Amino acid sequence: MDTIAAISTPPGEGGIAVIRISGDTSLDITDKVFRGRLLPSKLKSHRVIHGEIYDGNSLIDEVLLTVMRSPHTYTGEDVIEISCHGGRVTANRILKTILKEGARLANPGEFTLRAFLNGKIDLIQAEAIADIVNARSLKVQQCALSSLKGQFSKRINKIKESLERIETLIEAFINFPEDVVVDETDIYVSIKDSEVQVETLLDGARYGRFIRNGISIPIVGRTNVGKSSLFNRIVGRERAIVTPIPGTTRDIIEGTVEIDGICMTFLDTCGIRNSQNEIEVEGINRARKVISGGDIIFLVIDQSQPLNEEDIAFINLLKHRDVIAVLNKSDIKKNGKYEIPFRNVSVSAKTGENIEKLLDLVRNEFSSLSRDIFILRERHINILNRVKQSLEDALRSDTIELTVYDVKSAIDSLKEMTGEIRRQEVLKSIFSQFCIGK
Numbered sequence: 001m002d003t004i005a006a007i008s009t010p011p012g013e014g015g016i017a018v019i020r021i022s023g024d025t026s027l028d029i030t031d032k033v034f035r036g037r038l039l040p041s042k043l044k045s046h047r048v049i050h051g052e053i054y055d056g057n058s059l060i061d062e063v064l065l066t067v068m069r070s071p072h073t074y075t076g077e078d079v080i081e082i083s084c085h086g087g088r089v090t091a092n093r094i095l096k097t098i099l100k101e102g103a104r105l106a107n108p109g110e111f112t113l114r115a116f117l118n119g120k121i122d123l124i125q126a127e128a129i130a131d132i133v134n135a136r137s138l139k140v141q142q143c144a145l146s147s148l149k150g151q152f153s154k155r156i157n158k159i160k161e162s163l164e165r166i167e168t169l170i171e172a173f174i175n176f177p178e179d180v181v182v183d184e185t186d187i188y189v190s191i192k193d194s195e196v197q198v199e200t201l202l203d204g205a206r207y208g209r210f211i212r213n214g215i216s217i218p219i220v221g222r223t224n225v226g227k228s229s230l231f232n233r234i235v236g237r238e239r240a241i242v243t244p245i246p247g248t249t250r251d252i253i254e255g256t257v258e259i260d261g262i263c264m265t266f267l268d269t270c271g272i273r274n275s276q277n278e279i280e281v282e283g284i285n286r287a288r289k290v291i292s293g294g295d296i297i298f299l300v301i302d303q304s305q306p307l308n309e310e311d312i313a314f315i316n317l318l319k320h321r322d323v324i325a326v327l328n329k330s331d332i333k334k335n336g337k338y339e340i341p342f343r344n345v346s347v348s349a350k351t352g353e354n355i356e357k358l359l360d361l362v363r364n365e366f367s368s369l370s371r372d373i374f375i376l377r378e379r380h381i382n383i384l385n386r387v388k389q390s391l392e393d394a395l396r397s398d399t400i401e402l403t404v405y406d407v408k409s410a411i412d413s414l415k416e417m418t419g420e421i422r423r424q425e426v427l428k429s430i431f432s433q434f435c436i437g438k
């Protein structure tokens with residue numbers, strides 16, 4: 001393959017920048033532009049050398065150059081990394097010189113694409129690399145790292161291998177019915193077992209989605225119950241305006257906090273009520289939208305007052321949602337009985353009483369996130385659903401020939417997942433999402 005090069009560090013000022021080169025002629029190219037005690041091509045693998053990069057006779061920068069020889073490199077090819085001074089000018093000049101000497105500018109994700117094509121990683125691991133780069137919370141980084149280390153691929157391959165055993169067995173039986181004894185119950189049990197494993201992975205997907213995208217928690221309730229006060233208390237900054245005047249909040253304010261490694265975005269909404277005011281009506285419409293996109297909803301109720309019609313309207317609206325009722329203003333006298341069909345906790349946004357307890361309820365919901373939760377992409381979920389369907393069909397087939405046909409299509413889907421079966425359009429869509437230099 002031709003030699004590619006790119007700046008792997010983000011644009012802007014920084015201590016150092018790294019230019020990465022990969023391909024058959026990486027060493028020849030760097031020999032031409034590097035001056036130091038030794039030529040890069042004379043260096044052993046995984047060694048670093050200090051020297052200078054020149055464009056013809058003009059000095060560009062003083063650098064450290066790392067030589068990594070095929071096959072034990074990221075891409076599987078000869079890879080050179082040049083660490084130069086940070087900032088865009090130096091790195092760009094070095095890159096230009098390298099391109100002039102015969103390298104080609106790498107496409108987004110092309111280094112990782114080569115790692116995949118050269119068998120260094122499978123497709124799931126390549127996706128995990130993108131997830132690590134894009135991780136916005138500790139949990140995402142950890143989950144993606146576990147996929148990169150092959151944990152998710154191992155699970156997929158285990159299911160695939162067990163199905164391949166069934167396939168071989170059935171085919172042997174079809175071809176040599178006199179010589180091969182097949183216990184149909186055994187086959188049924190094995191297929192069923194694979195189906196359960198696929199379902200377990202799909203169940204975990206819900207949590208994986210939370211980990212990856214974070215959790216959205218709209219704070220809703222009628223006007224003046226203390227939504228903005230609660231929001232400020234949790235997000236820890238006086239961001240939302242609090243006043244005793246009902247209808248203070250007109251627009252949605254977002255604040256993100258990382259709790260136990262998961263990004264939680266709280267949204268302060270305006271109280272929904274029948275309003276004639278145009279701005280408020282728009283705010284109310286937005287609040288409804290936010291509610292529909294919420295994962296957990298905080299319904300704030302002012303416990304110093306009896307439930308009124310508006311509170312009840314909220315309770316009815318949220319009946320089928322994952323709601324925590326926040327009985328606010330616990331610092332003043334309770335005034336009424338609350339029969340609320342949701343888990344609830346009594347807090348004071350004013351004094352901070354029980355706010356931790358409220359957050360514990362949210363934490364508990366995610367403490368069941370076991371360590372082997374994987375971040376499933378849409379692609380994975382679609383494929384797993386296809387596998388599940390094929391296995392269900394296999395279990396329902398009337399003839400052994402049909403069973404083996406369905407088992408085979410489940411195997412093919414699993415191979416597509418890891419990239420053992422390659423589809424150009426899939427590769428294109430995965431790698432185009434990478435940044436240049438990765």
Ligand SMILES: Nc1nc2c(ncn2[C@@H]2O[C@H](COP(=O)(O)OP(=O)(O)OP(=O)(O)O)[C@@H](O)[C@H]2O)c(=O)[nH]1
Nearest residue numbers: 223224225226227228229247248249271329349350
């Ligand atoms: N005593 C007491 N007062 C509170 C508490 N939380 C909020 N308040 C008061 O209740 C009033 C309304 O508070 P906000 O936080 O603006 O209420 P809101 O639900 O955001 O109101 P809108 O934006 O108008 O819908 C203010 O005067 C707050 O000081 C609390 O825990 N205890």
Ligand SMILES: [Mg+2]
Nearest residue numbers: 227228248249
């Ligand atoms: Mg408010």
